[in-house]
Amino acid sequence: MTGQLKSGSVISSMHSWSKISKVGLPIILLLVMAWGSLALYYQLENKPLRYALLFLWSGVCLTSLYALVVNYHVKYFLTVCGVAALGLSIWWVQIEPRLSREWADDVARISSGVVQGDYVVLRDVRNFTWRTENDYDIVWENRTYDLRELSRVDMFLSYWMGPAIAHTLVSFGFSDGSQVVFSVEIRKEKNEQFSALGGFFKKFEMTLIAADERDIIRTRTNARGEDVFIYSVDMSPSARRDLFLAYVEKANELHRKAKFYHTLTANCTTIVYTMVSRIVGGLPRSYQLLLSGYLPEYLYKLNALVPGVELAELKKQAYINERALQAADNASFSERIRVGVPHFH
Incomplete structure (x- = not known):
């Protein structure tokens, strides 16, 4: 009887987690996409490079979001998005303030x-x-x-x-x-x-x-x-x-x-x-x-x-x-x- 209760509890928890992940993961993905897009927009002064990377980054995030919603190769696309986010984060932490620029x-x-x-x-x-x-x-x-x-x-x-x-x-x-x-x-x-x-x-x-x-x-x-x-x-x-x-x-x-x-x-x-x-x-x-x-x-x-x-x-x-x-x-x-x-x- 105790084992059945535990089993039922685990199954219930899995269902709850599944529901949360279906809502939570897309929100997290959208937030990550927004942060990365703004970081690229405000940091890259070269406009062709800026918009090319914005297009690439948004494409990766939106494709991953679509795959998550329709449940199509989710692990693959989330992995690709995760690698892109990791690369963006490594670039971000290396941006340092400077004393020397052409100041106003x-x-x-x-x-x-x-x-x-x-x-x-x-x-x-x-x-x-x-x-x-x-x-x-x-x-x-x-x-x-x-x-x-x-x-x-x-x-x-x-x-x-x-x-x-x-x-x-x-x-x-x-x-x-x-x-x-x-x-x-x-x-x-x-x-x-x-x-x-x-x-x-x-x-x-x-x-x-x-x-x-x-x-x-x-x-x-x-x-x-x-x-x-x-x-x-x-x-x-x-x-x-x-x-x-x-x-x-x-x-x-x-x-x-x-x-x-x-x-x-x-x-x-x-x-x-x-x-x-x-x-x-x-x-x-x-x-x-x-x-x-x-x-x-x-x-x-x-x-x-x-x-x-x-x-x-x-x-x-x-x-x-x-x-x-x-x-x-x-x-x-x-x-x-x-x-x-x-x-x-």
Whole structure:
């Protein structure tokens, strides 16, 4: 009797597995085909080769899928598809980021820094003058900052694709009125455009730019027409200093060794979260870290924004575009865009 029960259980399990495999294997095959197709599309610059391999890869996958559905020489076709997928995977893992390419002007250099006690010498601080996105003066500078004079941290959010997606920039202010902004960005090649989907497929290297606010903020408000907001962030003096040094360390790391940008795991917001969480500790994870347009809500819940002001009012006062357009390239740009913005003293 026990043997019959076991036998029946095995047969039932086999039937269940058969049903699952009939549905599951085609889905897995379609996912593998989609991943391989996108990998080939974003990595191969030679168009004839790209489309030839895409045709071959898709043909192998679709033929295997058809064989699986009609139950025709399934093992043979799945083996062929498996070998093709293995070859594609071996090619994929060998793709390495590079420091040397024909970079776009605004990311031609990666900022770096030398720490000398309380002083930090930042090399290759970008200070372009932007008239339009394609019309600008190229200026890279070396600047020295006294960490004892570090007095504030502000977060800029630049919205370029709806309310959920924003580029995150962190600005450090000093008691003498100077500002420097750190921005984690893709390192574009000349004539290359950002693609969120391509960012999943090793399409872009990562860079860290230190820049003057009249450069990196004004290019977004005045040249690109993106909506930009500024929020004063509550951090202790020691945390501000540690975060500044963490940016310098990250810049030096990218200056020495190239790394890929990743739309989900290594972007302008997740890198900042990683650095801050090491300093502050206990920061919760949230979908708002991925949908960076909602970072104000995240910080508001943590009481990291100016207290006593409702979030809706903070957002209203944080919008700087009109002030940035009026300030243009005025030397007091940083001061003028902060008029009326609540901040910590």
